[in-house]
Amino acid sequence: DIQMTQSPPTLSASVGDxxxxxxxASQSISNWLAWYQQKPGKAPNLLIYQASSLESGVPSRFSGxxxxxxxxxxxxxxxxxxxxxxxxxxxxxxxxxxxxxGTKVDIK
Amino acid sequence: EVQLLESGGGLVQTGGSLRLSCxxxxxxxxxxxxxxxxxxxxxGLEWVSSLSSSGSSTYYADSVxxxxxxxxxxxxxxxxxxxxxxxxEDTGIYYCAKVRYGDFFFDYWGQGTLVTxxx
Numbered sequence: 001d002i003q004m005t006q007s008p009p010t011l012s013a014s015v016g017d018x019x020x021x022x023x024x025a026s027q028s029i030s031n032w033l034a035w036y037q038q039k040p041g042k043a044p045n046l047l048i049y050q051a052s053s054l055e056s057g058v059p060s061r062f063s064g065x066x067x068x069x070x071x072x073x074x075x076x077x078x079x080x081x082x083x084x085x086x087x088x089x090x091x092x093x094x095x096x097x098x099x100x101x102g103t104k105v106d107i108k
Numbered sequence: 109e110v111q112l113l114e115s116g117g118g119l120v121q122t123g124g125s126l127r128l129s130c131x132x133x134x135x136x137x138x139x140x141x142x143x144x145x146x147x148x149x150x151x152g153l154e155w156v157s158s159l160s161s162s163g164s165s166t167y168y169a170d171s172v173x174x175x176x177x178x179x180x181x182x183x184x185x186x187x188x189x190x191x192x193x194x195x196x197e198d199t200g201i202y203y204c205a206k207v208r209y210g211d212f213f214f215d216y217w218g219q220g221t222l223v224t225x226x227x
Contacts, residue, residue, distance in 0.1 A: 034213040036153075043203055043217035044153065055215070087153055091212040095141055095158035095167050102152045 002026050002090055006100040012108040019075040021103045023088035028068045034089045035064055035073045037082075038102075044087065048073065075105075083107055110134040110216045112204050117221030124194050124225070130187040130204030130218055137185040138163075141207035143214065144178065144189050146223075148200040156202070157189065161209075172198075194225045 003026040013019050023033065031051035036044035046055045048064035051071055061076040075082055088100040116128040130142070144156040157178040158167040166178050177190040187204050201222050205214035 032212070036214075038153075043219055044214075045217075046213065046215055049208075049211065049213045089153075089213065093212055095143065095160060095165075095207070095212065097143065097145075097155035097158070097214075099153040099155065 002029060002098055004088055004090055004098050004100040006086075006088060006103050008103060009101065010104045010106065012106055013078050014108045015078055015080060017078045017108075019078050019082075019105060021073045021086055021088075021105075023066075023071045023073070023100050025069045025071075025090060029090050029092075031067045032091055033064075033066070033071050034091060035062075036087045036089060037084045038087065039084045047086075078105070110206065112206060112216060112218035114202065114204055114218045114221035117202065117223045119224045119226060120194055122194065122196060122225055122227045125190070125192045126194065126223060128189040128191070128202055128204075128221060128223070130189075132185045132187065132204075132206070135206070137180070138182045140209060141212075142178075142180065142187045143205045143207060144187075145203045145205055145214075145217075146198075146200045147203070147220075148197070151200070154200075158207070159187065161207075191223070194223075196225050196227070199223060199225045 033051045035048040038044040052064045085104045090098045111133045113131045141161045143158040175193045201220040203220045204218045206216040208215040
């Protein structure tokens with residue numbers, strides 16, 4: 001089974017900071033990776049799919065990169081609305097999904 | 109507008125059963141794969157089960173295999189998760205999620221329904 005890890009588990013940052021979250025897969029997953037944002041008490045929201053494609057309606061300050069086993073989510077200039085937990089997810093045609101443990105972005 | 113509305117959660121004793129529902133609207137329900145994802149209190153997301161767009165194939169996480177059954181009623185645009193032999197570790201919020209057509213990630217999620225398993 002493919003395992004997903006994320007680092008750091010928690011990230012303290014200020015408004016305007018550039019933020020980078022890393023997601024690693026235990027074996028190559030090509031670009032079968034999505035990123036979701038989840039705020040307390042809410043359902044997750046899709047940000048990025050196919051590792052680097054920005055979902056419609058998501059601000060352009062969010063970007064994704066990587067392929068194979070290492071991926072990054074970058075927020076170019078952190079905004080107050082971005083304080084949340086971020087999850088990476090491996091997906092495939094078998095409809096079996098694996099989430100990373102999450103990275104909480106909080107206020108420094 | 110795509111909407112997913114879960115229901116059926118509640119408090120159940122260890123070993124008990126529960127059936128969750130997810131009422132879908134705003135898209136052609138019969139054409140899409142769907143999934144259930146859960147989140148234990150204060151924890152991360154865990155995929156639970158998926159149903160293919162044809163409705164003929166089902167997939168389960170090892171943690172629920174043999175205890176949970178995913179199904180749908182196309183006439184009612186509703187996805188179900190039948191849960192039996194519930195354990196304390198099944199406690200959490202259960203979300204239904206729609207799989208994007210032609211791809212395999214979740215583009216819409218419901219608001220979730222809380223399942224609490226207690227002795």
